[in-house]
Amino acid sequence: MFIVSPKWIYLNNARLEIDKSLLIDGPIITEILKNETIEKNYKGIPRIEYPNHILMPTFTESYLNLNNCLNKIEVETKMKSLLSNGVTRLCINSKN
Secondary structure (H helix, E strand, O other): OEEEEEEEEEEOOOEEEEOEEEEEEOOEEEEEEEHHHHHHHOOOOOEEEEEEEEEOOOOOEEEEEHHHOOOHHHHHHHHHHHHHOOOOEEEEEOOO
């Protein structure tokens, strides 16, 4: 899990938000939170800051490392989550 904090985030092809960050777990954006919430509740999580950038989150491409999954049920759960969140292209990696 890590955090990406740009200056602005363009959301829903409609508005530009300021002082918000993305909480990312693996290939999924789990939440978009205010920076003050990030600073209070997520101090131990690595944070990448882009003080002069605009970020436009997208779910069109994603990556799944099967070596990080413990069993078939976890693989299916992660894939269903990606597809339900709008992923249209999925790269899957495995040692086997």
